[in-house]
Amino acid sequence: MGGFFGAASHNDVVLDVFFGVDYHSHLGTKCAGMVFHDADEGFQREIHSIENTPFRTRFEDDLPGFHGGSGIGCISDTDPQPLLVRSHLGTFAVTTVGAINNAEELVEQNFASGGRQFMAMSSGKVNTTELVAALINQKDDFVSGIKHAQNAIEGSLTLLIMTNEGKIIAARDSMGRLPVLIGKSEAGHCISFESFAYHKLGYRDEYELGPGEIVLIDADGYRTISSAGDHMKICAFLWVYYGYPNSNYEGVNVEVMRYRNGSIMARDEAARTGVPQVDYVAGVPDSGVPHAIGYSTECHTPFGRPFIKYTPTWARSFMPSNQDVRNRVAKMKQIHIPELIRGKKLLFVDDSIVRGTQLRETVDFLYECGASEVHMRSACPPIMFSCKYLSFSSTKSEMDLLARRVVQDLEGDEGQRHLAEYADGSTKRGGCMLRTICEQMGFDSLGYQSLDGMLEAIGIDPAKVCTYCWTGEE
Numbered sequence: 001m002g003g004f005f006g007a008a009s010h011n012d013v014v015l016d017v018f019f020g021v022d023y024h025s026h027l028g029t030k031c032a033g034m035v036f037h038d039a040d041e042g043f044q045r046e047i048h049s050i051e052n053t054p055f056r057t058r059f060e061d062d063l064p065g066f067h068g069g070s071g072i073g074c075i076s077d078t079d080p081q082p083l084l085v086r087s088h089l090g091t092f093a094v095t096t097v098g099a100i101n102n103a104e105e106l107v108e109q110n111f112a113s114g115g116r117q118f119m120a121m122s123s124g125k126v127n128t129t130e131l132v133a134a135l136i137n138q139k140d141d142f143v144s145g146i147k148h149a150q151n152a153i154e155g156s157l158t159l160l161i162m163t164n165e166g167k168i169i170a171a172r173d174s175m176g177r178l179p180v181l182i183g184k185s186e187a188g189h190c191i192s193f194e195s196f197a198y199h200k201l202g203y204r205d206e207y208e209l210g211p212g213e214i215v216l217i218d219a220d221g222y223r224t225i226s227s228a229g230d231h232m233k234i235c236a237f238l239w240v241y242y243g244y245p246n247s248n249y250e251g252v253n254v255e256v257m258r259y260r261n262g263s264i265m266a267r268d269e270a271a272r273t274g275v276p277q278v279d280y281v282a283g284v285p286d287s288g289v290p291h292a293i294g295y296s297t298e299c300h301t302p303f304g305r306p307f308i309k310y311t312p313t314w315a316r317s318f319m320p321s322n323q324d325v326r327n328r329v330a331k332m333k334q335i336h337i338p339e340l341i342r343g344k345k346l347l348f349v350d351d352s353i354v355r356g357t358q359l360r361e362t363v364d365f366l367y368e369c370g371a372s373e374v375h376m377r378s379a380c381p382p383i384m385f386s387c388k389y390l391s392f393s394s395t396k397s398e399m400d401l402l403a404r405r406v407v408q409d410l411e412g413d414e415g416q417r418h419l420a421e422y423a424d425g426s427t428k429r430g431g432c433m434l435r436t437i438c439e440q441m442g443f444d445s446l447g448y449q450s451l452d453g454m455l456e457a458i459g460i461d462p463a464k465v466c467t468y469c470w471t472g473e474e
Contacts, residue, residue: 001242001391002097003027005197006072006160006168008219009188014066016201020190021073022055023197026244028077034059035082035093036068037166043093044068047080069188069219070166078391079127082160087137089145093162094136096129097178097193099155099391103131106152110134132157142169143214143226150174150212156389160191168217169225176211176232177389177466179249188219196246208250233466235390239458240380241287241351250460255290261379261457262294262349265449270299272426276347276375276445280304280340284350291379292349301347306340306366334362342370349377353448356402356441363442373444381451381470382433384419389466406436423451423470 003024007013017034032055033047044066048058055075074081074095082095100106107118107126115134118126135152136145142161150157150173158178161169170191172180183190183203190198195205209215210228235242238249245255269275281301283292286309296303346366353359359376366374382403398404407415407422410432415422421429425448438446451470455462468474 001027002074002076002078003193004072004074004095004097004160005190005192006070006162006170006217007188007190008070008166008168008217009185010069010219011187012067013069013071013188014063016190017071017073018056018059018063019201020192020197021075023200023244024075024192024194025050025055027193027242028075030077031080032058032073032075033080033082033095034062034066034071034073035084035162036066036071037093037162037164038068039166041067042164043084043091045082045084045093047082050075068166070162070168072160072162072168072191074160079129081127081129082162083127083129083133085130085133085137087133088140089137089142090164092142092164094129094133094159096132096157096159098153098157098173099387099389100128100131100153100157101388102154103128106131106135113138132159136161146171146214147226154388166218169214170209170217171214171226172209172211172228174212174229175389175466176209176229176464177235179234179238180209180213181205182207182209182215182217182222189217189222191215191217194244194247196244199246232464234460234464236380236454236458236465236467237352237387237390237469240454245290250464252459257457257459258287258290258379259294259297260459261449261454262291262296263298264294264453264457265291265349265377265379265447266295266298268450268453269447275299275301276345276373278345278347278373278375280306280344281347281349282306284348285309285334287351288349288379291351295347295349295377304340304346306337306344306346307334308337310335336365336369338369341366343372344370345373345375346371347375347377349379351378352380352383353378353402354383355400356437359441367442374442375445375447376441376443377446378448380454381448382423383469384423385469385472387469389468402437403433406433406440410436419472423448 005020007016032050035045046062082093135149139145139148156173156177158173159171183198184206185203211232213228214226216225239257243254247254281296283289421427422433424430434446
């Protein structure tokens with residue numbers, strides 16, 4: 001996925017942008033970049049790979065060469081950025097977050113309408129941020145260009161632009177799938193994906209952009225230059241998995257939602273069938289932990305940590321593009337505490353079950369360590385569809401998803417027409433899927449949070465939440 005941070009101030013903003021971008025490191029592990037604007041010297045930019053080196057370490061030697069009263073930066077899990085572009089709109093820097101599913105079509109359309117070339121290549125494909133810049137440049141001003149790009153793209157587009165005057169333009173995706181927030185300090189303003197990123201830098205909450213809203217920001221303030229739309233579909237996974245615990249989206253804190261979500265899951269399970277009698281409820285680190293705390297509190301069962309993540313050297317494993325590397329990292333960084341496993345009945349809560357590639361190995365390991373029972377709970381419903389709005393995983397086919405593979409194994413193509421039933425554990429098909437996964441993975445029991453329960457935990461109008469990866473509904 002990715003995230004961004006920008007600032008405009010009467011003071012130098014280099015350190016604010018440096019630390020602000022760093023606080024988005026949980027959102028990607030591929031590359032990062034920063035660009036600053038100085039009234040006398042113009043733009044200064046650096047882009048580096050962060051696949052093997054953390055952001056701060058990779059960029060700290062660049063800091064002495066940066067200066068300016070405005071700057072933007074990003075963590076990107078797709079293409080190198082921010083890009084510097086020179087066009088009829090002037091020279092500007094641009095960084096984007098989102099997904100473009102019709103990129104090749106848009107490239108060909110650009111050639112057909114007189115475009116001659118794309119210079120920036122990433123993994124053999126056109127850099128999507130350069131493609132966005134090309135779409136923007138088809139219009140006579142930034143607002144018209146941004147709207148044109150968002151309308152042309154199948155997927156989503158959230159972006160920052162820094163003009164050759166040092167002003168920052170922020171645009172939230174037309175359906176508000178990702179958050180964009182403005183912070184204010186005594187010396188200026190900032191723009192961020194994560195709210196906590198600017199709280200630590202002395203900025204206070206000032207404004208949250210609405211869906212499709214475009215805002216112009218400088219040191220003295222901000223103003224809306226294109227109004228927000230009426231319809232929102234913010235990504236539910238922001239609360240379930242993506243978001244850092246102390247972030248707030250649409251007024252709802254991530255950690256609070258996760259506690260509430262685990263509690264609702266245990267409450268509903270107790271009312272249906274009763275919760276398993278276990279020695280410990282445990283969370284799969286990191287984001288599974290608060291869901292597990294909520295679950296354990298509701299069912300009055302001790303919370304334990306039979307698995308600990310070794311954090312000094314291992315980065316978050318969800319993001320690397322290579323699946324084998326991701327699996328290996330996940331295995332190596334999880335270290336166990338035998339005294340909390342041997343002879344114990346354990347219930348684990350994970351934020352989600354996507355492919356299930358690591359689950360069987362984990363369960364086998366727990367039994368090898370002497371666990372007497374292993375139960376698994378997912379803090380969200382079965383994932384049935386690959387996300388087409390955000391690059392949250394490297395899933396190439398929906399058959400990569402555990403739930404879809406099991407449905408195919410059980411009923412073939414006929415089963416694919418009954419996904420809603422399979423997603424509901426109370427139905428005959430849903431119960432069959434749960435039993436099959438238990439047999440394949442070696443669980444003593446398996447449960448998923450219901451869609452209604454998850455939406456209750458988020459607590460905003462359900463119509464404003466995107467649940468496409470569970471329901472397939474736009």
